[in-house]
Amino acid sequence: MIPARMPLSTLLLPPGIDRSASILLAARSLRGLCDGFIAVLLPAYLLSLGFGQLTVGLISTATLVGSALATIAVGLLGNRYPQRALLLVAASLMAATGLGFASLSSLWPLLVVAFAGTLNPSSGDVSLFLPLEHTRLAEAANSDSRTALFARYSLAGALSAACGALLAxxxxxxxxxxxxxxxAAVRAMFVLYALTGCVICMLYLRLPKRESHAATARAPLGPSRGIVTRLALLFSVDAFAGGLLVNSLLTLWLIQRFGLSLGAAGRFFFWAGLLSAASQLAAAPLARRIGLLNTMVFTHIPSSVCLIAAAFTHSLPLTLALLLLRSALSQLDVPTRSAYVMAVVTPPERPAAASFTAVPRSLAAAVAPTIAGALLGAGWLGAPLIACGALKIVYDLALLVSFRRIRPDGGSS
Structure with a gap:
């Protein structure tokens, strides 16, 4: 029988994990909730302001470019400044971003806020929060529990994003x-985004202070530089492909091709998010059985095939079924990828590794939404889906060939 006074964090976290990780899981859940409704509302909000499809792509690009530059700064400074202080800055920036989008209507001011802020138009986490939280998570777990913790982190984000989509x-x-x-109602949702940033800031204040690794590592990257470089290059291919179909653009595609309402799109992303979340429960046990790398690759390829097939269907139910099947498979690589990066570098290198693998992803993904928006505006509705699926398959095969002989500290590849 579980003792009545057992902390909730003990129930949520597996053995070998510091309880402070529960704060990061809570913050990730709140951010995912906001990302869920923002990704659906953003294209409709911009269209209601009188902008076109290309502007949706430009705003998405601005958010990703800004996130990439902020992530570069984290990679260079993350081992010099307290991580908690950087997390507090990120949460404050989130609050300012929400207020900016709630109060502005002109293109250039919105582009500036999108560039400098934390808005996330995609299904995954592409903000400067990512390397900071990943580093704290890696420090909170031993090698045996790391994948399980990252799976819970991804699960928290996916579940909350699914619920957030319903709020659209x-x-x-x-x-x-x-x-x-x-x-005005849509603007109120951006105000809710800002208030959530304030709550997350209060959560981060509860994180224990820790010394940085500056005393033990003069350079951000050392012996793992080659591995991190190769991972970053490959991850950039995957990110560019994903950027062609961030959730805001997938919403736009569904609206244009099938006339889906915001409510219906929100319900679709809710179920897609639930499937993604449920699949991530299988990530840790599957990785223990077949290895981190194999889990990343052999679950990702079938999801890309489903995406390509969806581009050629003319039936809404069949299209949604293929996209839901894709959602059930496409996110299994998220916790395993994060755990893999943290496992193949030394502990002092983890802030830099998390940042330098995220930066090319953000930069590559930043270019793609504008291209996809232009394709949708030109009437080539299926092109972003086909290109996204094909490039992801190329990435998976290249990753398998390049890293099949490199084993992480947990002992499984």
Missing amino acids: GVPDWMAVHSGIPAL
Whole structure:
């Protein structure tokens, strides 16, 4: 029988993990909730302001470029400054981003806020929070528990993003039942985004202070430089492919091709998020059985095939079924990829490794939404899906060939 006073963190976290990790899981859940409704609302918000499909892509590109530059700064400074202080800065920036989007209507000010802020138009986490939280997570777990912890972290993000997608229907509900103009209701959701940033800031204040590795590592990267470079290059291919179909653009694609409403799109992303979350529960046991690398590759390829097939279907139910199947498979590589990076570098290199593998991903992904937006605006609706799926298959095969002989500290590849 579980003791009545056993801390909740003990129930949520496996053995061998520091309880402070529960704070990071809570923060990730709150951010995922916001990312879920922002990704669905962003294209509709921009269209309601009078912008076109290309602008949706430009805003998405600005957010990803800004995230990449912020992540570079984290990689260079993360081993010199307290991580908790950097996390507090990131949370404060999140609050400012929400207020900026809630109050601005012109293109250039919105581009500036998108570039400098923390908005996330994709299904994954591409913000400066990522390397900071990954480093703290890696420090909170031993090698045997690391994959399980990263799986819980990804699960928290996926579940909360799924619930957040349902909230995308709130503005329509408010417009119908309370008489509030639809545009004002959408702006209110950005205010909610800002308030969530304030709550996350209070959560980070509860993290214990830790010394940086500056005393033990003069350079951000040392013996693992070659491995990190190769991983970063390959991850950039995957990120560019994913950037062609971030959630905001997939929402736009569903609206254009099938006339889906915001509420229906939100429900789709809810179920897609639930499937992604459920699949990540299998990541840790599957990785223990077949290895981290094999889990990353052999679950990713079938999801890409489903995406390519969805581009050629003309039936909405069949298209949604293929996209849901893709969601059930595509995120199994997320916790295993994070755990793999943390496992193949030395502990002092982890902040830099997390940043330098994330930066090319953000930069590569930043270019793609503008290209995809232009393709959608030109009427080539299936092109982003086909290109995304094909490039991801190339990435998976290259990753397998390049790293099949490199074993992480946990002993499984």
